[in-house]
Amino acid sequence: GAVVSQHPSWVICKSGTSVKIECRSLDFQATTMFWYRQFPKQSLMLMATSNEGSKATYEQGVEKDKFLINHASLTLSTLTVTSAHPEDSSFYICSARDAGRGNQPQHFGDGTRLSIL
Amino acid sequence: DAKTTQPPSMDCAEGRAANLPCNHSTISGNEYVYWYRQIHSQGPQYIIHGLKNNETNEMASLIITEDRKSSTLILPHATLRDTAVYYCIVTTYGGSQGNLIFGKGTKLSVKP
Numbered sequence: 001g002a003v004v005s006q007h008p009s010w011v012i013c014k015s016g017t018s019v020k021i022e023c024r025s026l027d028f029q030a031t032t033m034f035w036y037r038q039f040p041k042q043s044l045m046l047m048a049t050s051n052e053g054s055k056a057t058y059e060q061g062v063e064k065d066k067f068l069i070n071h072a073s074l075t076l077s078t079l080t081v082t083s084a085h086p087e088d089s090s091f092y093i094c095s096a097r098d099a100g101r102g103n104q105p106q107h108f109g110d111g112t113r114l115s116i117l
Numbered sequence: 118d119a120k121t122t123q124p125p126s127m128d129c130a131e132g133r134a135a136n137l138p139c140n141h142s143t144i145s146g147n148e149y150v151y152w153y154r155q156i157h158s159q160g161p162q163y164i165i166h167g168l169k170n171n172e173t174n175e176m177a178s179l180i181i182t183e184d185r186k187s188s189t190l191i192l193p194h195a196t197l198r199d200t201a202v203y204y205c206i207v208t209t210y211g212g213s214q215g216n217l218i219f220g221k222g223t224k225l226s227v228k229p
Binding site for chain 1: 151153155158159160161162163166204216217218219220221222
């Protein structure tokens with residue numbers, strides 16, 4: 001089945017550092033990928049929709065200058081958390097759909113656990 | 118997208134069928150019912166989806182009522198590895214859209 005790979009799975013860094021998270025669709029092309037965030041004991045919250053070759057669409061309350069999204073190819077989207085602070089510590093998860101096959105569900109990566117010290 | 122209502126938690130004995138209910142009384146005609154589950158510290162895993170007919174795959178069965186206002190996910194023989202939070206999501210399908218809105222889900226605990 002469709003596989004979405006996310007890297008890194010876990011990162012710890014100092015406050016003020018920028019962190020890049022990659023999301024790849026391994027066996028299909030994805031014109032659209034989605035980025036979610038999940039805080040402890042809460043459900044997933046959609047942050048933004050990443051569109052290949054165009055600007056991402058951000059959900060209300062998500063700072064586009066803080067969370068930079070690049071979707072340069074049909075198999076790769078990246079999320080960069082710029083100047084990360086402890087309140088950005090969270091579980092970041094991406095998902096993607098197979099653009100070439102109609103009526104296919106989104107498949108999720110295994111997430112990136114980000115801890116900012 | 119239509120909202121869904123699920124019980125916050127359920128228990129199931131290992132080897133028995135787990136029946137997880139979901140209410141979606143405001144579902145519209147072009148909205149599908151999706152089920153995902155999330156095992157602790159992992160990304161959500163797709164289980165099954167349907168529009169109006171009952172569906173079955175290697176993981177589960179999805180029973181949708183005739184009026185489409187509710188559905189039930191059935192895990193026929195639950196194992197300890199099925200312990201997870203199960204999310205019922207209703208959304209439209211079209212092109213590259215169809216972002217998923219996650220509620221609180223049902224925490225299923227499968228016990229030996």
